[in-house]
Amino acid sequence: MDEKQAKDGGKIYEIGFHIDPFVSEDNVAHEVTAIKTLLEKIKAEVIAEDFPRLRALAYPLSKAVSGSKKTFKEAYFGWIKFEAEAGEIPAFQKEVEKIESIIRYIVIKTVRENTLQGNKFSSKYEGKPQAGKEAAAKEIAEKGPINPEEIDKTIENLVIE
Amino acid sequence: MKDNKQCFFKQHNIQHIDYKDVELLKRFINPHSRILSTKKTGVCSKNQRKLALAIKRARFMALVPYVSR
Numbered sequence: 001m002d003e004k005q006a007k008d009g010g011k012i013y014e015i016g017f018h019i020d021p022f023v024s025e026d027n028v029a030h031e032v033t034a035i036k037t038l039l040e041k042i043k044a045e046v047i048a049e050d051f052p053r054l055r056a057l058a059y060p061l062s063k064a065v066s067g068s069k070k071t072f073k074e075a076y077f078g079w080i081k082f083e084a085e086a087g088e089i090p091a092f093q094k095e096v097e098k099i100e101s102i103i104r105y106i107v108i109k110t111v112r113e114n115t116l117q118g119n120k121f122s123s124k125y126e127g128k129p130q131a132g133k134e135a136a137a138k139e140i141a142e143k144g145p146i147n148p149e150e151i152d153k154t155i156e157n158l159v160i161e
Numbered sequence: 162m163k164d165n166k167q168c169f170f171k172q173h174n175i176q177h178i179d180y181k182d183v184e185l186l187k188r189f190i191n192p193h194s195r196i197l198s199t200k201k202t203g204v205c206s207k208n209q210r211k212l213a214l215a216i217k218r219a220r221f222m223a224l225v226p227y228v229s230r
Contacts, residue, residue: 016180016181016222018222018223057223057224058220058223058224058225058226058227059223059226059227061223075223077222077224079181104221104222104223106180106218106221106222108180108218110177111176111177113177115177115178115179115182116179116181116182117173117175117179117182117185118182119184120185121173121182121184121185121188
């Protein structure tokens with residue numbers, strides 16, 4: 001895959017970041033623009049992104065901001081997938097560190113394709129088909145046995161349509 | 162999950178495990194937030210390594226806890 005990526009030009013990276021929750025919602029866009037400006041500096045091409053959304057953190061994060069230690073229980077989490085030259089990444093990371101409103105960030109190597117599965121495999125999703133089966137069983141019990149003539153009629157109607 | 166002999170990620174044709182997929186990752190951690198072993202998950206070695214890396218990245222980004230309970 002590295003050879004393929006080398007032929008295309010740069011490599012695919014992704015930056016995930018937490019923005020200070022005390023930043024107003026209007027200013028979150030400014031912070032994202034700041035990161036994008038840094039990406040432009042290293043001549044990176046943005047492939048995909050997700051606008052930061054406020055979410056609760058799994059554990060409190062702390063960061064020293066202007067001499068005092070601040071603790072955050074929630075933050076705006078967003079990510080940007082981009083293509084860039086490997087040599088430019090360390091400099092980019094140093095620049096990101098300088099942005100005060102970014103509590104924590106991670107830069108990883110990834111692939112161009114979408115890697116997110118969404119809520120497809122959540123435990124809630126798993127429960128749904130069973131609930132559906134139960135509901136269908138109830139429906140059948142309420143309606144009683146199915147008449148074969150009715151089925152034939154509905155099939156005929158479908159064929160005509 | 163114990164009885165599943167085939168790798169979950171191969172079954173669902175998942176080639177890249179994303180650290181942002183918290184709901185997916187939560188399937189592979191126990192109530193104490195420890196990573197489940199291959200023996201319990203039935204995930205192949207290659208994907209187990211990818212899974213462990215994704216969980217560790219999610220932990221670093223505070224999307225998944227390091228410890229709980």
